[in-house]
Amino acid sequence: xxxxxxxxxxxxxxxxxxxxxxxxxxxxxxxxxxxxxxxxxxxxxxxxxxxxxxxxxxxxxxxxxxxxxxxxxxxxxxxxxxxxxxxxxxxxxxxxxxxxxxxxxxxxxxxx
DNA sequence: GGCGTGACTATGG
DNA sequence: ACCATAGCCACGC
Numbered sequence: 454x455x456x457x458x459x460x461x462x463x464x465x466x467x468x469x470x471x472x473x474x475x476x477x478x479x480x481x482x483x484x485x486x487x488x489x490x491x492x493x494x495x496x497x498x499x500x501x502x503x504x505x506x507x508x509x510x511x512x513x514x515x516x517x518x519x520x521x522x523x524x525x526x527x528x529x530x531x532x533x534x535x536x537x538x539x540x541x542x543x544x545x546x547x548x549x550x551x552x553x554x555x556x557x558x559x560x561x562x563x564x565x
Numbered sequence: 566g567g568c569g570t571g572a573c574t575a576t577g578g
Numbered sequence: 579a580c581c582a583t584a585g586c587c588a589c590g591c
Contacts, residue, residue: 454588459588493586493588494586495586495587496588499588499589
């Protein structure tokens, strides 16, 4: 995957994240698949790490790992910030994990 | 080019 | 439910 292709991929990733409804969340792997690049979940993570959600308006807090764990928590400045954003939308979080993950999970593929 | 690293995932104990 | 292992892929040194 060359630099240019990654640019388009990054755009696709951001577009998909913007579609995630408040109160729901999706995973890196699900996004990678929906963007047409299964197997690039780590790349999705790297892309999200530089998205600057505060300035871009991208709801990055609605992206967690395949188990519903807030693996990106450390990137939201103050500890507990990501969790706070989720709970403000009605998502219950126990420790670092989203409760009733199976129900909260939102699959981008089902919206196409 | 080798090697460690990371906002990942699936599988097995 | 928790931990280890093994694929995975792009980056930086």
